[in-house]
Amino acid sequence: MGKSSEAEDWAKPESIAAKTLGRLKIGKEAIISLIFFGVAWQIVSLFTPSYIVPGWQVIFDKMIRLQPYQIYVTVVRVVLALVVSFGLGVLGAVVMYLSKKLENYISPLVKLVMAVPVICWILFAVLWFSAVEFRIFFILVIVCCPVFLIDVLDALKGVPKDLRDMILSFRPSKMQYIRKLLLPAIVPAVLTSWKINLSLAIRVVTIAELVGAVSGIGFALNIAQANFSVAEVFAWTIVLILILLAAQVPVSWVESKALRWRL
């Protein structure tokens, strides 16, 4: 006993994968409390003017008349920006992993960028760039890329020396070392990072669109607010929540395939 290897401790099965699967399963209690909320809302709506608390029928009525185009625009923006952020993040992480010197140069900058509040980036983007699409792209990338970078770098550094030595003992090529050890070893962290960034990006994109765009859900929210249409604001909010939940599905699917060893 007590000799349990480093590798083992590091791959403890109380994993994110298990937790997520647990989270996605909607329990009886969850359904009850959601129904309770829905009913309570409806009751309140009966006694309040519909421009403050609209009833469900009003909200759903709005929902089916929302422009799908705005959803599409927002989703494309998020996906595109995340893919680019991920690419840059991985690249930066690998470079920093391979060169301690570069890490020492880059990491203070990354920390600085991460310390700037999102709202400041939005204002900078509006002040600096006139092209709307680029503004939003810039905001999303500057917010999400450092998160990917730090997560991937941490994961690379977290590959236990025990396992690195094990594979080195067979004298692999650089590529074999990366493919057979580093990449599979960081998969769990990469997936977690995607989940965090997906919800981060969806929240950030809405604010960015609210301030500096002429399309997308954030923009539509802005219009709804200008028209004092509480029902529409609610309808969009529900759409955003659904997008956020839906976005977790592909990640959880990959997780269940790629992390079977943890379950």
Next chain:
Amino acid sequence: MPIIKVEALRKVYVQTISSAKVVAIDNLTFNINEHEVVSIVGQTGCGKSTFLNILMGLEQPTSGKLEVDGKEPYKDFNSLKGKIGIVFQQDRLLPWRRAIDNTKIGLEVLGYTPEEQIKRASEWLTRLGLANFLNAYPSELSGGMRQRVALARALCIDPKIILLDEAFGHLDEVTASKLRKDFLELVHSTKKTAVFVTHQLDEAIEIGNRIIVFGKPAKVLADIKVEPSFKDDQSKIQRLRQEIQQILDKNQPIGLE
């Protein structure tokens, strides 16, 4: 002919936090001939694993010389590809690979065909009693089973030189004794050179045709030949055991350097 040459080898670690120096190996000198099976015994923390890591080329010696098959393992790292294998003290299995895929990782690195990889790996796992667990993940195996996968992983590349660090330490005595016999037969039939680290004297005597006793920090306290005839004579074994125990007891270190 010596296949492993160790000359005035020294390894000093500098601890990360305290930056205190730890002498793990101190002036170690001996040779190991081809086809020899050498047991190394020594108390805990005396530098046995460190020595194997240096032999493997995973650690750089602080000073002194070490040659394996005419090459310096650390500097000439790739020259020993496929020639040397190690069973670490901990199993070090990749948690995302099934038993069979963990076993064949060395074969993958060495460029065997996929069919050959599967064939060899499953043969070895079967031989070590894991035929029903080829597709199990490490988390689904017991400690002893995992250790056997690690053993299969090292042996299936058929290295000329094999290093074992307490390889049978996690197993029950029945399994361990069976594996020791299997291992010895294999080593002799395939004419391997083996370095077997253990802290169990009985095991050292059973496996080795030579026993090297390490002091702390690692230096040769005794270098004892064990004649094959010896192994059938319980009284001789007992005497040898006592002798080694005395050497070890006499060299309890007083404080740290």
